[in-house]
Amino acid sequence: MIYQQKGVMIRQTNYSESSRIITILNEDGVMVPLMARGFNKPKSPFIVLRQGFKEALFTYNRFKGIGTLNEVDVISHFKGINEDFELFSYGSYIMEFVTRILNDEDVTPKNFELLMKGFKLLEKKEENEKNATTSMVAIKLMPQYGIEINVDECALCGSRAYDTFSHYSFIYHSVICDHCANEETLERSVNIGNRIIYLAAYMKNVKLDMINSIKVNPENGRQLLNFTEMIYDEYAGVYFKARKMVKGMTGVDENP
Numbered sequence: 001m002i003y004q005q006k007g008v009m010i011r012q013t014n015y016s017e018s019s020r021i022i023t024i025l026n027e028d029g030v031m032v033p034l035m036a037r038g039f040n041k042p043k044s045p046f047i048v049l050r051q052g053f054k055e056a057l058f059t060y061n062r063f064k065g066i067g068t069l070n071e072v073d074v075i076s077h078f079k080g081i082n083e084d085f086e087l088f089s090y091g092s093y094i095m096e097f098v099t100r101i102l103n104d105e106d107v108t109p110k111n112f113e114l115l116m117k118g119f120k121l122l123e124k125k126e127e128n129e130k131n132a133t134t135s136m137v138a139i140k141l142m143p144q145y146g147i148e149i150n151v152d153e154c155a156l157c158g159s160r161a162y163d164t165f166s167h168y169s170f171i172y173h174s175v176i177c178d179h180c181a182n183e184e185t186l187e188r189s190v191n192i193g194n195r196i197i198y199l200a201a202y203m204k205n206v207k208l209d210m211i212n213s214i215k216v217n218p219e220n221g222r223q224l225l226n227f228t229e230m231i232y233d234e235y236a237g238v239y240f241k242a243r244k245m246v247k248g249m250t251g252v253d254e255n256p
């Protein structure tokens with residue numbers, strides 16, 4: 001069977017001196033392993049895949065198991081990300097959030113759409129804040145990591161008045177409104193502030209198609225990413241390699 005599908009390369013490993021086996025995440029959300037013959041040769045037709053993130057049209061033969069890559073036509077070069085070391089680190093972080101949760105059972109085109117949305121937003125660094133963009137991707141993936149955050153109503157009184165939310169409780173797994181906040185209810189909670197809770201709730205609830213830009217000031221973006229990471233640490237306990245790269249650049253101490 002010959003396929004022609006949009007996708008992005010998510011992994012690669014040397015197979016022989018000249019060939020590599022690559023894995024693409026295709027537009028249906030399926031991971032497809034492909035033999036790329038001659039990948040390492042100087043005049044390889046797959047040279048475009050050697051560096052950086054690319055969205056491409058992949059033409060390949062596959063019956064089952066490992067397919068054979070025939071052609072690659074780049075759709076998006078993501079130059080903004082690939083030519084900026086800092087943005088590239090954020091791109092790697094987004095890639096890691098998406099790829100860590102991929103498996104062969106729960107296949108959904110949403111994972112590919114989310115990855116491409118994240119890259120497209122990150123690409124325009126004048127318009128979109130990188131920490132907030134990364135947070136958006138991570139927050140959208142939370143259900144797949146088995147994480148459910150309640151940033152919409154107070155766990156104690158049910159209030160949905162956003163302007164009264166400032167604390168997130170790891171006992172109630174929820175925001176606690178200012179009226180219900182006292183020494184007892186705030187045990188194991190963090191004061192993350194109203195603005196950050198609002199942003200987290202927005203990103204959790206808004207449809208992906210509706211997000212065209214993420215205009216957030218850098219300080220709020222950093223705080224939102226810190227909160228998102230705190231949630232992942234508490235509920236998923238997954239270690240992301242790219243996190244250190246990103247933290248190293250923002251000057252935020254990972255373990256204060």
Ligand SMILES: [Zn+2]
Nearest residue numbers: 154157177180
């Ligand atoms: Zn309350």
